Amino acid sequence: MFSHLEITKGANTGLAPKEIHPAILVLGLQFSEFKICGANARCIAALTAFQKVIQDYKTPEGMGNAIRHLKWEISTIDIEMSDDEAKKLLCEKIDNFIRDSITVADRVIVEYGLQKIQDGDVILTYARSSVVQQLLLEAHTKGIKFKVIIIDSRPRLEGKKLLNCLVNAGINCTYAFLHAVGFAMRDVSKVFLGAHAFMSNGALYSRVGTAMVAMMAKEKNIPVIICCETYKFTDKVQLDSFVMNEQGNPNDIVNISTTLAPKPGLLSEWLNKPDLKLLNLLYDLTPSKYITTVITEVGMIPCTSVPVILREYKPMVQ
Amino acid sequence: MTGPRDLNAQIESLVNRLRRRQVVGSWCVSIETAMLLRQVVSATRWNQVETLIKVVKEDVGRRLVMAQPRELAVGNIVCRVLRLIREKIRTFSFYGGSGTGTNTQSSMINLLGDGSPMGAKRASPLIISELQEMINELENTYVNIIDQAMEHIHSNEIIMTVGKSRTVEMFLKTAAKKRKFSVLVAETFPTYLGHEMALSLSEAGIDTTVISDSAIFAVMSRVNKVIMGTHAVLANGGLISVSGAQMVATAAKHHSKPVVVCTGLYKLSPLYPYDEDSFNDLVAPDPVFSFNEGDLIDKVTLLNPYYDYVSPELVSLFITNTGGHPPSYLYRLINENYDPDDTDI
Numbered sequence: 001m002f003s004h005l006e007i008t009k010g011a012n013t014g015l016a017p018k019e020i021h022p023a024i025l026v027l028g029l030q031f032s033e034f035k036i037c038g039a040n041a042r043c044i045a046a047l048t049a050f051q052k053v054i055q056d057y058k059t060p061e062g063m064g065n066a067i068r069h070l071k072w073e074i075s076t077i078d079i080e081m082s083d084d085e086a087k088k089l090l091c092e093k094i095d096n097f098i099r100d101s102i103t104v105a106d107r108v109i110v111e112y113g114l115q116k117i118q119d120g121d122v123i124l125t126y127a128r129s130s131v132v133q134q135l136l137l138e139a140h141t142k143g144i145k146f147k148v149i150i151i152d153s154r155p156r157l158e159g160k161k162l163l164n165c166l167v168n169a170g171i172n173c174t175y176a177f178l179h180a181v182g183f184a185m186r187d188v189s190k191v192f193l194g195a196h197a198f199m200s201n202g203a204l205y206s207r208v209g210t211a212m213v214a215m216m217a218k219e220k221n222i223p224v225i226i227c228c229e230t231y232k233f234t235d236k237v238q239l240d241s242f243v244m245n246e247q248g249n250p251n252d253i254v255n256i257s258t259t260l261a262p263k264p265g266l267l268s269e270w271l272n273k274p275d276l277k278l279l280n281l282l283y284d285l286t287p288s289k290y291i292t293t294v295i296t297e298v299g300m301i302p303c304t305s306v307p308v309i310l311r312e313y314k315p316m317v318q
Numbered sequence: 319m320t321g322p323r324d325l326n327a328q329i330e331s332l333v334n335r336l337r338r339r340q341v342v343g344s345w346c347v348s349i350e351t352a353m354l355l356r357q358v359v360s361a362t363r364w365n366q367v368e369t370l371i372k373v374v375k376e377d378v379g380r381r382l383v384m385a386q387p388r389e390l391a392v393g394n395i396v397c398r399v400l401r402l403i404r405e406k407i408r409t410f411s412f413y414g415g416s417g418t419g420t421n422t423q424s425s426m427i428n429l430l431g432d433g434s435p436m437g438a439k440r441a442s443p444l445i446i447s448e449l450q451e452m453i454n455e456l457e458n459t460y461v462n463i464i465d466q467a468m469e470h471i472h473s474n475e476i477i478m479t480v481g482k483s484r485t486v487e488m489f490l491k492t493a494a495k496k497r498k499f500s501v502l503v504a505e506t507f508p509t510y511l512g513h514e515m516a517l518s519l520s521e522a523g524i525d526t527t528v529i530s531d532s533a534i535f536a537v538m539s540r541v542n543k544v545i546m547g548t549h550a551v552l553a554n555g556g557l558i559s560v561s562g563a564q565m566v567a568t569a570a571k572h573h574s575k576p577v578v579v580c581t582g583l584y585k586l587s588p589l590y591p592y593d594e595d596s597f598n599d600l601v602a603p604d605p606v607f608s609f610n611e612g613d614l615i616d617k618v619t620l621l622n623p624y625y626d627y628v629s630p631e632l633v634s635l636f637i638t639n640t641g642g643h644p645p646s647y648l649y650r651l652i653n654e655n656y657d658p659d660d661t662d663i
Contacts, residue, residue: 153532176621178531179562183623209532241536266513276520277527284536
């Protein structure tokens with residue numbers, strides 16, 4: 001069923017072509033071992049690595065809107081400009097992009113999001129979104145009294161980092177796994193989720209399990225609020241989680257421990273069994289009917305307005 | 319006939335084993351309870367049917383239910399036995415007893431309560447043979463369910479299941495003898511029952527894929543049907559099932575995929591879920607967040623529910639040892655098998 005998706009085998013830098021800059025190799029390794037997690041973090045890391053690369057003058061590879069923006073910048077550089085000046089200008093442009101589209105955008109999103117959190121709210125969130133984390137920390141600093149329920153899932157267990165962060169800030173947290181979401185959902189007043197990308201048909205492409213949480217919230221008529229920067233909007237349309245996805249390492253399913261030390265479970269011999277397969281999907285698609293509103297740096301929009309933003313604000317995004 | 323001391327010892331033994339969870343699985347619990355109650359009925363001396371009912375319901379039945387309150391199968395079997403007793407006495411008094419032959423409760427009690435030990439002596443073997451039939455039916459539960467496997471599973475289907483259910487396992491293995499299909503098993507954290515189920519199915523030659531619980535919605539669009547087992551079925555058709563089942567059933571409903579529940583009738587309980595939580599247990603959160611992860615433990619609330627309540631709107635079909643039934647039919651089965659007076663055990 002998922003044979004059209006490549007499984008990421010372990011990264012092997014020995015096989016990489018010799019022309020690739022070491023900063024990119026390091027980046028690739030970090031991505032493949034999930035040392036850097038989350039859309040924003042990966043984007044910033046990629047762009048920072050590209051800055052290094054540009055210093056050493058090599059051609060970078062592609063990553064969505066950010067790269068399109070970068071290419072556009074590169075393509076509009078005056079031919080007359082000297083190499084040093086051009087490199088400095090490009091690095092500055094990248095810094096600006098990170099600042100405008102990610103850092104400042106996050107702050108604007110947090111400002112908008114604060115309007116949506118009131119005293120007495122019970123907020124549910126899934127895995128770990130950097131924007132939602134900032135929003136919750138800011139709301140706590142502002143003195144709003146609310147509770148947070150963090151839903152986590154295997155095998156990534158990203159929610160634990162969010163839990164650490166929020167508990168250390170003094171927020172009243174509950175932690176549960178995805179199987180308990182029906183049980184946990186009964187007291188919830190709002191659900192805040194993060195995004196990896198937003199499709200033009202209003203569908204949310206995010207960490208696997210997000211669709212489940214959004215669906216359960218919709219069942220109980222609880223509003224689902226997505227916090228998403230506009231650089232994540234894309235022209236692509238996608239109807240289900242199959243056509244484009246990523247598979248992680250299947251051995252992550254075999255490992256049944258929830259701590260750092262891996263503990264192989266019953267399925268450790270799965271390679272020897274011809275009829276047994278493991279599937280470790282990384283992303284899934286949440287249909288637009290489960291999403292109530294999207295908070296972006298240009299305002300709070302319904303998810304069906306994503307293509308409008310792309311068309312109207314494209315000059316600003318770029 | 320065993321003497322009362324032996325009988326007490328047997329009752330004590332089953333109560334203790336239930337309390338210590340040494341009897342595992344609703345099926346085993348049902349059969350042991352039924353066999354014990356058969357002993358109780360045959361060993362008890364009774365003249366009036368009320369005596370027998372009191373012994374079964376209050377002396378023995380209540381103790382068994384208290385030993386493991388979450389195991390609803392115990393209460394179900396006690397209710398069925400009480401119903402059997404009352405039915406037999408009713409038909410016996412209608413056909414065999416002296417008197418007007420009316421069917422009312424009071425005349426029945428009077429018939430036998432007139433100090434005629436003959437009535438009790440004649441009714442007793444009938445009751446015991448009915449109990450034996452019930453035990454046989456319990457023992458043949460699986461056979462009757464898996465006979466229906468071929469009607470429901472077709473070639474090249476993709477079936478999703480969650481948790482580990484002996485019934486579903488046998489159901490799928492039977493179908494696999496003649497049909498080729500694939501199964502997606504959700505791993506059912508934190509009990510990892512899905513892992514055991516997948517191993518077992520793959521060893522029977524069924525093409526099995528294990529997915530993490532988070533991917534259930536993502537793959538549901540390709541699934542043809544969901545087949546799952548359950549811990550108990552409540553009077554409104556709702557399920558008390560393994561944690562995670564509610565997610566699967568809701569996702570299936572959103573994709574309009576049928577949800578089929580394979581269960582024996584011994585799991586059907588006359589209790590009604592006025593409150594969703596009353597049948598649920600929150601168990602130790604250690605698998606969720608273990609002690610050696612340190613100092614966060616006392617600042618955080620951890621939730622680890624063991625069961626899930628699945629509402630009857632999400633279930634399409636129950637496949638039981640008496641055939642396939644929709645959730646709307648269950649009230650008839652409850653009327654036939656249980657008496658309304660007994661639900662307060």
